[in-house]
Every structure is written in structure tokens, then in C-alpha cells.
Amino acid sequence: MAHPKRRHSTTRRDKRRTHDKLTGKQLSVDPTTGEIHRSHHAHVYEGNLYYKGKLMIEDYAKTV
Numbered sequence: 001m002a003h004p005k006r007r008h009s010t011t012r013r014d015k016r017r018t019h020d021k022l023t024g025k026q027l028s029v030d031p032t033t034g035e036i037h038r039s040h041h042a043h044v045y046e047g048n049l050y051y052k053g054k055l056m057i058e059d060y061a062k063t064v
Contacts, residue, residue, distance in 0.1 A: 026038065026039040030050060031053040032053040032054070033045045033053075035050075048060055
């Protein structure tokens with residue numbers, strides 16, 4: 001395994017680490033129900049499963 005011959009400065013280390021951060025989940029509002037949910041994911045609202053503003057499965061809570 002390679003080892004550096006000299007110590008890197010803290011500035012060089014911090015430049016490398018600038019991209020090592022977490023980002024929040026992408027959220028959107030459902031046009032039909034007004035619920036906030038993750039983009040490109042189905043969500044349950046009042047026992048029904050919705051995706052892109054359309055009802056996919058009615059009484060989804062009973063089937064799971």
C-alpha cells in the first residue's frame with residue numbers, strides 16, 4: 001500500500017473532503033392528495049396507494 005513521503009497540509013485534505021457530504025432526500029407534493037412524499041416513489045394516503053397523483057391500489061393498508 002502506498003504511503004506519502006511527506007505530510008499533506010490541512011488545506012489539501014479539506015479540498016479533497018469538500019465533496020464528502022450528505023444531501024437531503026428529494027421531496028415533492030402530490031397533486032391529488034397534497035401529501036409530501038419522496039420523488040419517484042409511491043406513497044400511502046388514507047389507506048390507498050398513490051403514484052404520480054393517480055390511485056394505484058385501493059385499500060392498500062389491508063393488503064399489506
